[in-house]
Amino acid sequence: MERDQMYNASYSGSKNYTQHHVKTANANGFAAAADDYAERGIDLNEQLILNKPATFFFRMNGDAMTGAGINSGDVLIVDKSIKATNGKIAVVAINGDLMVRRIQQHFNGLTLQSENARYANIEITEFADLNIWGVVTCVIHIFESRLLNHSGTTKQKQKSNTEDYRILY
Numbered sequence: 680m681e682r683d684q685m686y687n688a689s690y691s692g693s694k695n696y697t698q699h700h701v702k703t704a705n706a707n708g709f710a711a712a713a714d715d716y717a718e719r720g721i722d723l724n725e726q727l728i729l730n731k732p733a734t735f736f737f738r739m740n741g742d743a744m745t746g747a748g749i750n751s752g753d754v755l756i757v758d759k760s761i762k763a764t765n766g767k768i769a770v771v772a773i774n775g776d777l778m779v780r781r782i783q784q785h786f787n788g789l790t791l792q793s794e795n796a797r798y799a800n801i802e803i804t805e806f807a808d809l810n811i812w813g814v815v816t817c818v819i820h821i822f823e824s825r826l827l828n829h830s831g832t833t834k835q836k837q838k839s840n841t842e843d844y845r846i847l848y
Contacts, residue, residue, distance in 0.1 A: 726781065727817045732759035735813070737770055737779075744779050746794030752827060753820050757813035770812040773801065774833065779815065 682752045686771070703746040738756040747768060749755065763769045765784040770777070771791060780791035780801070803809055821827055 702831075727756055729758055729816065730760045733813070734758050734816075736739050737815075739779060743780075743793040743795050743798045744781075748820075749779065749794075749815075749818050750816065750820060755815045756817040756819070757815050759813040761814040761816065763811045763814050768815040771810075772810040772812060772817065774808050777812075804833070 695826070698816055724731065736755055737751045737757050739749055739755055740751055749768070757770050761767070763782055765782060768779065768781050770779050771782075772778075778791070780793055783790040783792050783800075788805075789809075791801040791803065793800065
């Protein structure tokens with residue numbers, strides 16, 4: 680939790696990549712006229728990830744954070760290099776249970792807050808085994824159900840009150 684140093688990735692993104700780097704098929708020796716107007720694609724790694732080596736994707740399975748806009752089935756982008764400070768949403772393991780909660784630091788210690796009234800806040804005691812996996816930086820909300828099936832997950836037949844998570848690579 681006291682990580683202040685940030686390590687940058689060797690991956691520098693594709694901001695310097697232009698249409699002139701795109702290889703074209705010009706069998707007759709002339710380039711296509713549209714090649715001059717080609718734009719590079721959107722690189723979501725470049726747009727959404729701050730520190731690639733310290734970042735992982737995490738699929739939310741539970742409704743404990745619906746008040747913060749995180750729904751079951753959403754993909755969370757989690758950065759391990761960001762310091763988990765007051766008010767940040769983090770992926771935490773407490774006493775062997777993995778969960779996503781908002782961190783609230785106060786004079787007496789630490790509280791893990793849910794954003795759903797159905798779930799109680801968790802007061803961290805000095806004997807608790809707390810391990811913060813990382814801070815949530817982005818939420819990708821999927822509307823098209825075929826994308827959920829495409830990524831290898833299947834819909835649950837019945838909802839349960841327990842939270843189950845899947846780390847995506």
